[in-house]
Amino acid sequence: MSLWYSIGNLMGYGGDMQPSTAAGRLLTVGLYVLSLVLAATYTANLASNLTLTKSKNIISGIDDIKNGMISPSRIGISLGTASEDYYLQVISKGSRDFHELKSQQDLYDSLLSGVIDTSFMDIGVAEYITNN
Template sequence: MKNGKIPFNRIGIRLGTASEDFYLREISNGIQNFYPLKSRQEQYNSLLAGIIDATFLDVGVAEYMTNNIYCNLTLVGSDIDKSAFGIVTPKQWLYAHDLDVNILSLREAGALDELKRKWFQSRTCSLSSEISTTIEVEALGGLFLSFAVITTLSLLLFLWKNDP
């Protein structure tokens, strides 16, 4: 996004959210050049209608929605932040320490991973897609060019070193 592969006006951001703050701070240098959205439903509708090409969502919600409801949408970049879930409590809550200890115990026992798989990574959508996800040759042109240059240089270096 930051390098301009997706036009900024094709990136949908929900107003008044942490996603908006992140976008303004890390991607656009404070310039509000995105497509403004008012609700999570508007995010999905805008993606499906082709109004926007990308949007920011919480990983857990996005996994569930793309796996079970919006089967023709896909999630990319889900491994950016593995600690995407949190529990909010009042400051200096009486049971905060107990909750921390119990959550840590559940994590160590693998119960949190199992709950995540059951509720967020379950899939009712088919894995096959009508939309092709193949990469065009033009998109890989730079990779092929780099490979050809490195191979040629390696071959020339080999011949030069082994020349009697």
């Protein structure tokens, strides 16, 4: 068996000769199985990567929260702020179904631990936090 025959079998070409011994046939079957496993593994990995990339929920603004793209229990809002008033009046119509945040550290901890997916706040506060 030559290297050319082995590579030809892995690539699906087949080669110019056919094995005549039992060992050659066994090696050919092994090469076919190996090429099948490699192709299946590559296909599964590619499909998995494409699926994970498309399945992430990315919001672009407050309208996505209003339209229910995120569960209300996964939205964190600081208590006693204008954001809380806005959420209660405009988004939830008075229902306190959000995750209550008591401090900025609580906001960070909740985001990092996966308790909440998003939070929104006044632009002045957001700019201050972002810049400092």
